[in-house]
Amino acid sequence: MNTVYDLKREVEKPARLTGGHRLCAGCGAGIVVSGVLRALNEEDRAVVVNATCCLEVSTFMYPYTAYTDSYIHTAFENAGATCSGVEAAYNALKRRGKVDDTVKFITFGGDGGTYDIGFQSLSGAMERGHDMVYVCYDNEAYMNTGIQRSSSTPQFARTTTTPVGSSRQGKLQNKKDLTEILVAHNIPYAAQTAPMGNLKDLHTKAHKAIYTEGACFLNILSPCPRGWDYPMAKLPEIIKLAVDTCVWPLYEVEEGVWRLSYTPKKKLPVEDYLRSQGRFRHMFQKGNEWMLEEAQKYVDQKWERLLERTGG
Amino acid sequence: MSICFSGNEAVAYAMKQINPDVMGAFPITPSTEIPEYFAQFVANGEVNTEFVTVESEHSSMSVCIAAEAAGARSVCATSSCGLALMYEMLYVAASDRLPITLACVNRALSGPININNDHSDSMGARDTGWIQIYAENNQEAYDNFIMSVPIGESVRLPVMACMDGFITSHAVENIELLETDSVHGFVGAYEPENYLLKKENPLAIGPYDISAYYMEHKVQQAEAMKSAKQRILEVGTAFEKLSGRSYGLFEEYRMEDAELAIVLIGSSAGTAKEAVENLREQGVKAGLVKIRVFRPFPSEELAKALANTKAVAVLDKSEGFSANGGPVFAETRSALYDLKERPYLINIVYGLGGRDFKTEDAEKVFARLARIAATGETGLVYTHMGQRTREAIV
Incomplete structure (x- = not known):
């Protein structure tokens, strides 16, 4: 890999997630997936594994696939195990002389398929140490079934199963910190990133995850215009706000060493991020000021803790 | 060669002789001994199978499905609630036309929990699209498992080779084993037409299948199951030539x-x-x-x-x-x-x-x-x- 990141060179590579897929305009998932696959060395083959999700139904509708690489989807809750199986087959066939070139294994799951229903399968695959990358494109709810809360949905967010009513307003619980849980698996590489700006952070981390031997994990923020309720053109702005408010810090943990990848020049108030999306609209109603305070307090605590860990 | 084996040991030995590419392994009574015996074969270097010790039966079936799709011959074993946990994936294996061989050691389903034999586990899975072959005794458990491989691979359907929990799986009987070379020759190499790891031709498996195509796929599956009957008889005839033991429907x-x-x-x-x-x-x-x-x-x-x-x-x-x-x-x-x-x-x-x-x-x-x-x-x-x-x- 060329050590200097060059966006122009990267986007001129032949796309491995081709156009014509059916993801919504303004969806983060397409950028995440094409960005991760672009981090593959051009000469290497890959098998893409996918949990049931928006991405799956939008990119592989029979008889058309949007992928130039081999691809397998089997179910919602087992992407970790499915990738394990493909990797096991690769090891067996390589040992028996039936495969002779390099193949990389990249799994994509949404937060529902990763934080929730596929959590056990993911944990098992990471513990066994298959040579693979699991990528969670985190859009913070079950978007494929129509915006239901997941354990990744942030507190106060409105979803169809955490609606805003007169006695309850949005989700009661905080978001599960999956990246930390994956770090606790003692895998060689875990990172949090987002498709921000020139995609350098995402590209660098994806390349590192793909080419680090063993089980690696990437958690990538992936806004959803339908679920988060924003105009599609606002996608890059919302990602930038998530990072600059420290709602979604960019960091990596390599062989147990925590490293902050990005420090906002000016840490923006969480309100700026919340205001950009309809799912948090009720937080700005009179009488709900406490919600904004709680949200800020939570983000500050998490950020302080991260700074301690990364020595920042 | 005559030997004294339990049903589980007989099936594990058949697996060893087949030397599959991948095995997904998870324990459940009374099938647990099969992955235990197999783990020892791996530890002794008697097989060079990729032995994947997963965290659930759902994952063992998922591993087998993915491995088979990737071009690897895959096997696993389970019983009762383990088969029930695989239930969703059994359909996926069959509809993706992946000839996995599963040793099902029949046991009652919960609840109340009961570890002994009946057929409620595999009977509950009778409409999943798997070929089901049942053994009366240890010899048949061994023979059926070996025959299941060419049967499944030739019609591209997965096969459940069933035996009765404890009664067959744990009782010890004298059985006749085939020579390992004969087993190799009989099952042949697994050479699917298309698979994920095929260099020349990338493959996509497991699409979102809309109403315009779904039914054709189901009918193809039904046709494969119909054609399996003849194939089972042919494999039985070939097996009789090899072993002297005759098997019909x-x-x-x-x-x-x-x-x-x-x-x-x-x-x-x-x-x-x-x-x-x-x-x-x-x-x-x-x-x-x-x-x-x-x-x-x-x-x-x-x-x-x-x-x-x-x-x-x-x-x-x-x-x-x-x-x-x-x-x-x-x-x-x-x-x-x-x-x-x-x-x-x-x-x-x-x-x-x-x-x-x-x-x-x-x-x-x-x-x-x-x-x-x-x-x-x-x-x-x-x-x-x-x-x-x-x-x-x-």
Whole structure:
């Protein structure tokens, strides 16, 4: 890999997630997936594994696939195990002389398929140490079934199963910190990133995850215009706000060493991020000021803790 | 070579001789010994299989599906709740047309939890699109597992090779083993036309399949299952040449002139054969049909085998809760419908959760069939064997 990141060179590579897929305009998932696959060395083959999700139904509708690489989807809750199986087959066939070139294994799951229903399968695959990358494109709810809360949905967010009513307003619980849980698996590489700006952070981390031997994990923020309720053109702005408010810090943990990848020049108030999306609209109603305070307090605590860990 | 093996050991040994590319392994009573034996083969370097010790049966089936799709011959073993946890993935394996071989060591399903034998696990999976082959004893468990590989791979359907938990899996018997070279030759190499790791041609598996295509895919699957019957017979013939042991879709025991017959599956056949012999000595024309292949169901063949009987009892070792009899009964009754003259037919559910089935139980069934044949009165068509009366329970 060329050590200097060059966006122009990267986007001129032949796309491995081709156009014509059916993801919504303004969806983060397409950028995440094409960005991760672009981090593959051009000469290497890959098998893409996918949990049931928006991405799956939008990119592989029979008889058309949007992928130039081999691809397998089997179910919602087992992407970790499915990738394990493909990797096991690769090891067996390589040992028996039936495969002779390099193949990389990249799994994509949404937060529902990763934080929730596929959590056990993911944990098992990471513990066994298959040579693979699991990528969670985190859009913070079950978007494929129509915006239901997941354990990744942030507190106060409105979803169809955490609606805003007169006695309850949005989700009661905080978001599960999956990246930390994956770090606790003692895998060689875990990172949090987002498709921000020139995609350098995402590209660098994806390349590192793909080419680090063993089980690696990437958690990538992936806004959803339908679920988060924003105009599609606002996608890059919302990602930038998530990072600059420290709602979604960019960091990596390599062989147990925590490293902050990005420090906002000016840490923006969480309100700026919340205001950009309809799912948090009720937080700005009179009488709900406490919600904004709680949200800020939570983000500050998490950020302080991260700074301690990364020595920042 | 003759050797003394338990059913589990026999199947594990068959797996060793097959030396599959990938095995997904997870323990559950009574199939646990199969991955245990296999782990030792791996540890000893006797196989070079990629042995994936997963965190659930759902994942062991997922690993097998993905590995098979990637171009690797894959096997696993399970029982009871383990098979139930795989349930969703069993459909995926079959509809993706992946010829995985699964050793199903039959055990009752929870609840209440019970670790002993009946057929409710695999019978619950009878409509998942898997070929199902049942063994009576350790020899058949070994032979069936080996035959399952070429059967499944030639019609591109997964195969469940079933044996009775504990009764077969843990009982030790003398069996004949094939030479490992013969097994290699018999199963051949796994060479799918397309697979994920094929360099020349990337493959996408598991699409979102809309109504415009889904039904064609299901019909292709149904056609494959229909074609499996012939293939099972052909593989049986080839296996007989190799081993001297003959296998069909079912076994007919003293059926040539039988007037009274029992139809059942699995290890109970040995017990029922003893009863048939006892009754034959008394001049009763008793016979037995032991179903070996339940999926695809040998409907026409079974109807022919039962065509000249007067009364038949179908013994189901699972309760299907249809309120209309067990699954073997439903299939058998359907198979007999097209006969011009049908025998009287009753269904007895028996042996649930490992309850004993003895020679005298089989003899009682024959006695009831004799009464039915003589009087033309079937009485209750669907009953349960050897139940305590309510008074006795109180």
